[in-house]
Amino acid sequence: MLKLEKISKTIDGRQIIKEVSFEVVEGQTLCIVGPSGAGKTTLLRIISGLETFDSGTITLNNEPFVPKVDNASKGVIGVVFQDFRLFPHLSTLANISLAPELVSDNDQKQAREQAITLLDQLDLADKADLYPYQLSGGQKQRVAIARALAMHPQILCYDEPTSALDPSLRDSVAALIQQLKLEKITQIVVTHDLDFAAKIADQTYELAPQE
Amino acid sequence: MLKLEKISKTIDGRQIIKEVSFEVVEGQTLCIVGPSGAGKTTLLRIISGLETFDSGTITLNNEPFVPKVDNASKGVIGVVFQDFRLFPHLSTLANISLAPELVSDNDQKQAREQAITLLDQLDLADKADLYPYQLSGGQKQRVAIARALAMHPQILCYDEPTSALDPSLRDSVAALIQQLKLEKITQIVVTHDLDFAAKIADQTYELAPQE
Amino acid sequence: IRNLNSVNNKKTTLIVGLDDTFVPMGFREKNGQIVGFDVDLAKATAKKLGQKITFQAIDWNMKETELRNGTIDLIWNGYTKSPEREKQVAFSQPYLRNQQVLITMKQSNINSFADMKGKRLGLQNGSSGQTLFEEKPKVLKNLVADKTAVLYDNFNTAFLDLQAGRTQGVLGDSIYAGYYIRQQQDPDRFQITTGGFSGETFAIGMRKQDTKLKRRIDTALNELREDGTIARLSQKWFKQDLTITLKS
Amino acid sequence: MNWQYITEILPALLDGTKMTLSLFLLTLVLSIPLGLLVSVGLRSKYRPVRAVLKLYVWLMRGTPLLLQLIFVFYGLPIIHIVFERYSAALFAFVINYGAYFAEIFRGGLQSVDEGQSEAAQILGLRPWQIFRKIILPQVNKKVIPAMGNEVINLVKDSSLVYVIGLGDLLRAGNIAMARDVTLVPLLLVAVIYLLLTAALTWGLRSAERHYNYYQ
Amino acid sequence: MNWQYITEILPALLDGTKMTLSLFLLTLVLSIPLGLLVSVGLRSKYRPVRAVLKLYVWLMRGTPLLLQLIFVFYGLPIIHIVFERYSAALFAFVINYGAYFAEIFRGGLQSVDEGQSEAAQILGLRPWQIFRKIILPQVNKKVIPAMGNEVINLVKDSSLVYVIGLGDLLRAGNIAMARDVTLVPLLLVAVIYLLLTAALTWGLRSAERHYNYYQ
Ligand SMILES: Nc1ncnc2c1ncn2[C@@H]1O[C@H](COP(=O)(O)OP(=O)(O)OP(=O)(O)O)[C@@H](O)[C@H]1O
Ligand SMILES: Nc1ncnc2c1ncn2[C@@H]1O[C@H](COP(=O)(O)OP(=O)(O)OP(=O)(O)O)[C@@H](O)[C@H]1O
Ligand SMILES: [Mg+2]
């Protein structure tokens, strides 16, 4: 479905990514592993159009695909950021329901109900009205996951989605990913946790560091 | 050495921590585990004096100990924060060498040399001149660890020190902790990673969530 | 702090306060020198007094306060004598005639104060014209639009507004009106109408307690009038003799 | 200082206050949106847009508002643009303060983490929605103290209208001071300004407190 | 407009510019530290300290600088505090601008993440070191645009000294305008102000660019 061919990227004269090629099959889950600093986050930024790349091609369903942030508005790609990037001025609930309300044609009630369901699934039911600064690390991470899920994108990218989660929550997230797989959502998961990867991956790509 | 007795803490009317008691033996490593939101970060904040507590007592070497941030200046406690809190305007090297230079009586050269050694140990030798915004998640976390280590505190607290690290770096950090143990440094490590805990812990405390 | 009593005898330099934008009475030349009718007269007076004199630029609104605080000793810059002001300061004998006149554009066909009915009038804030305008409402105030005048910080802007057509008349000193119109490229466009208000006089303002100084200055002014100095200066600066002849 | 004198001159001062307030409020309402617009333009991708707006900000901040008033009111008639007095004042104030506000908003926009806008883009929000729902609330929190300075300047700057013959609070005080040769009217003027600023300061602190709900 | 006239009046204008610049520079050098000090005090734990400083800021921002100049120079002699003209101007400007700068710095301090100071405390840095090495550099980056506004205001506000009889650039222009009955001197004044502000704007942008090394 999404195919990268010989993608390279240099920042400030440093080669960050060199000729990376792989393909994700529709509805499958690809895990990207690799040492810290290998360029995993950068790769996700390229796929989601937040970063340009220097050479190589990307195709989506065999058609040339120029990752641009506008694609997102068409519901193509969602991202769970490594550093969460919650909106500090919005409550947990509003962080999740904002985009469905504004972008999808959900009405406010629908959007809120969906958000509450997601919070429930991630064991955050009682945190709906707190603001990000009142959440613990793992709680923030789960809100970030819920926020991305709420938009039902075709391709969902996760950057270390379980780094702040305890084993039982990690299993919840794994279950969630399996469930989305049943809904035919294509998922790309960056993770350090090899057990976790083993549990969810249809395919694993190892990114080697440069230098 | 450091003993907590029936420590409780309420924030905004929510009971976050309830009657927590444990003791850390000098030179040993205590792992604190527990689900997300159990209050682990809050507990570290209390020990390091960043947060007050409502009831209970803390003793250090059998003397009443009122955690106050001033203690830090006497080199008692160091903290590796869950969200890193690097100084954005300082280079990686300066983040690490700043405090030794200003607080300990190290001269500039000594402080820098020590920082470089630490960077080396954490596989960051080539990142010395980058600024935090140029680092990957795992690189930031390692700088945060190095920054706390550089002050050689008596008690060193880590909040999820390996959340962003790949397995091989996790082993490096475990090795580092073992090495500090030889130097008789008392260590308190909050972690979700049970394998990691098993590797380093002399003692494990399980924090149960409230509600 | 200056010893204010010493201004009465010859020891201390006298400080004359003036608005250095007030042409042609006292203003700064392009080279920065302060010149003008009053400046010439003050210098001549100082010579007669045998006392040194300096000029200090001030904000005209603050003149009486400057005098009271002793940061200046004399207000000497086309300072119109009025009963109001006499409550605050001591005046020397008057040395020059002046009159409040109405300046209009020729094309607007205003030939008397009465023609200002329903028209807009401009005034300088704090000028003696403003005082007369308020005190004698029958002459102008009750005639003009809204029964109020537009107040300007200086005559210059008042004249600019007149030419822009947003006012139809400016009430001001005949002396300044004459100077202003002489400076225009096309002086014939303007018209000066007199007769609305009776004449007034310029005098020098001093602190009331400086009685000795007042006596010496009055004597000096008498001598300067009698030897023709004032008349000569008047011709030099106004192209006419505006000297006051004492009706003793 | 005596009470009778104060009650005598107070009506004139309050009359001047009306002009001060009307100019203040209208300028605020018009120049804040202008400033916001310009601040966004100053961060535009298009170089010419940035250049033009930089020039505008420079001209407006670079010359005294007093001179701008003089040029608008006395200078423009030379090229046959004749403003009515009050409109001239309002026009000059709005374009002047628009530039100051633009700089403040630009600073605010700059200090909102780029990651916020990236996250919103990925969620599919349109640029306008990102601006309105994500960026602006965070900018507002940051700019209040600096905006406070300019808003309070504006109350007092309105006294510059004297130069085009409009009478405001300070003008009313000056007239009374020059006429009665006493500093009392100015003291009263100061008190009225203090009351106005107290109200503004209170409003600004409330706004700050409002945004304290998050960190 | 003709060149000969311009060269004739230029020396007087440049002379006025000297006064403008000297007051500007001295005020800046003295009021920025004052403002920084006050901003720290405004966040003090001690209520009375905060109350006094709030009052100070309110009084200074709450009344026009023009009135403050008048009170310092004409009012204080009533209670036997006599300032020399230039010192009076400098004193009034420093305490006035100190208050404005204080508000800007307060905003800047507020928007530096509390976690920064916590991290530095734990590392054992003393309060002064935390302020100097951690907080201030981050504040500086944030406040430059707002400071720019006030700094540029200061250049132009220096023209208010006319009220205590000091001659600055604008005054020099006014004199020439009244004498020669033309708006040309004011145009020249505007040009000189523009040049001064261009230099300042350039300096401010360099400062901004300097702090761009991190995000
Ligand atoms: N703006 C930048 N300037 C210079 N180098 C950068 C910049 N951004 C990223 N890098 C470098 O690019 C490399 C890859 O970064 P990236 O964040 O993609 O790593 P990662 O694989 O996600 O690592 P981690 O697992 O630690 O998050 C790192 O070495 C980092 O220092
Ligand atoms: N300022 C606050 N206001 C309200 N609740 C707070 C505040 N700070 C923390 N909490 C709550 O306290 C609880 C414990 O937080 P803490 O950060 O200590 O958890 P933690 O054990 O470190 O979790 P994690 O493993 O996810 O980091 C959480 O439920 C959090 O929502
Ligand atoms: Mg990463």
Ligand SMILES: [Mg+2]
């Ligand atoms: Mg935590």
